[in-house]
Amino acid sequence: MSGGDNLDFEIRPNPAPVGDADRSALLTNPGFGKIFTDHMVTIRYAEGKGWYEPRVEARAPIPMDPAAAVLHYAQEIFEGLKAYTLPDGGVAMFRPDANATRFAQSAQRMAMPSLPVDTFIESLHQMIKIDRSWIPPSEDGSLYLRPFAYASEVFLGVRPAMEYLYLVIASPAGAYFSGGVKPVTVWVTPDYTRAAPGGTGAAKCGGNYAAGLSAQAEAIEHGCDQVVYLDAVERKYIDELGGMNIIFVMDDGSLVTPPLTGTILPGITRDSVLKLAERAGRKVEERPVSIDEWREGARSGRIRETFACGTAAVITPIGTVRSTEGEFTVADGGSGEVTMGLREELTAIQRGRAEDPFGWVHRVL
Numbered sequence: 001m002s003g004g005d006n007l008d009f010e011i012r013p014n015p016a017p018v019g020d021a022d023r024s025a026l027l028t029n030p031g032f033g034k035i036f037t038d039h040m041v042t043i044r045y046a047e048g049k050g051w052y053e054p055r056v057e058a059r060a061p062i063p064m065d066p067a068a069a070v071l072h073y074a075q076e077i078f079e080g081l082k083a084y085t086l087p088d089g090g091v092a093m094f095r096p097d098a099n100a101t102r103f104a105q106s107a108q109r110m111a112m113p114s115l116p117v118d119t120f121i122e123s124l125h126q127m128i129k130i131d132r133s134w135i136p137p138s139e140d141g142s143l144y145l146r147p148f149a150y151a152s153e154v155f156l157g158v159r160p161a162m163e164y165l166y167l168v169i170a171s172p173a174g175a176y177f178s179g180g181v182k183p184v185t186v187w188v189t190p191d192y193t194r195a196a197p198g199g200t201g202a203a204k205c206g207g208n209y210a211a212g213l214s215a216q217a218e219a220i221e222h223g224c225d226q227v228v229y230l231d232a233v234e235r236k237y238i239d240e241l242g243g244m245n246i247i248f249v250m251d252d253g254s255l256v257t258p259p260l261t262g263t264i265l266p267g268i269t270r271d272s273v274l275k276l277a278e279r280a281g282r283k284v285e286e287r288p289v290s291i292d293e294w295r296e297g298a299r300s301g302r303i304r305e306t307f308a309c310g311t312a313a314v315i316t317p318i319g320t321v322r323s324t325e326g327e328f329t330v331a332d333g334g335s336g337e338v339t340m341g342l343r344e345e346l347t348a349i350q351r352g353r354a355e356d357p358f359g360w361v362h363r364v365l
């Protein structure tokens with residue numbers, strides 16, 4: 001089955017779901033990515049057969065052959081998005097169509113079959129419907145959805161696999177920042193790059209993250225929270241963080257961000273922030289920003305604020321930048337006004353507390 005046809009999901013409810021009292025206890029302080037719901041979605045793929053056996057079933061370990069291709073050559077892609085409770089008690093996702101499209105683009109880059117957009121969205125509906133009781137009741141809680149796919153074929157040759165498994169798991173998430181949003185300190189790595197032209201930087205694949213772990217460890221060794229990557233060719237221009245895009249707020253109120261030239265992951269949060277800013281009359285420029293421009297701009301006041309953005313943390317102010325050349329702060333190193341304003345505006349739309357001018361909120365229930 002390919003094209004746009006919707007598959008019919010077979011529902012096999014978990015015979016032993018977590019009890020109400022235990023679930024409530026887990027949801028009081030879920031943290032991030034530590035707790036999982038009762039179910040998962042699975043859809044299989046075989047060359048010549050297409051996507052088949054779409055199921056909602058009890059979340060459980062997946063049997064895997066030691067020669068499964070993904071374990072050797074890392075043919076794997078994923079997505080991440082959130083479901084929220086709306087003020088009227090309904091449930092919505094934020095821009096799932098954008099995640100579906102990006103998932104298909106990541107698949108293409110990794111020589112994997114792409115899941116039709118409407119099957120991807122339907123799989124998320126199924127997860128939310130069956131596990132909606134796992135959305136934390138707190139005001140800043142959400143249900144983090146993790147769709148992913150990998151090469152399951154048992155084969156050690158190097159070529160695109162002929163069998164794949166697509167899954168969705170879900171994890172209740174609390175406030176990303178316990179105790180409020182705090183500016184982070186970032187490390188500009190002199191040793192590592194994230195993505196080179198022609199590489200996989202624009203694909204959301206697990207391999208990019210595996211390759212970034214040493215750089216993140218280096219950042220932590222230098223007392224920083226996150227790593228910032230420079231471009232792989234000139235080692236001069238800011239690309240992004242390990243899992244978040246970067247945006248600069250200039251002294252005239254405009255936003256500047258590195259362009260999507262293939263080495264940067266096209267973030268949906270990034271895109272949403274740029275659209276909201278433009279709509280509010282701010283100038284938005286997508287152009288390269290060098291580390292020298294950042295340092296000099298922070299010193300002169302030309303760059304007033306800098307923030308990182310992505311689904312998990314939404315918007316995170318960057319207060320301090322550390323590198324082998326020393327350290328500088330952006331303004332006073334605190335959380336900027338424009339940054340915090342955009343954060344509030346975006347989260348209000350996502351949670352149905354503000355008007356949704358772009359039709360981004362996708363109601364499920």
Ligand SMILES: *Cc1c(COP(=O)(O)O)cnc(C)c1O
Binds near residue numbers: 240269310
């Ligand atoms: C997922 C991701 C982002 C953020 O994308 P969103 O769609 O905003 O969540 C940014 N950079 C990298 C490397 C990512 O993997």
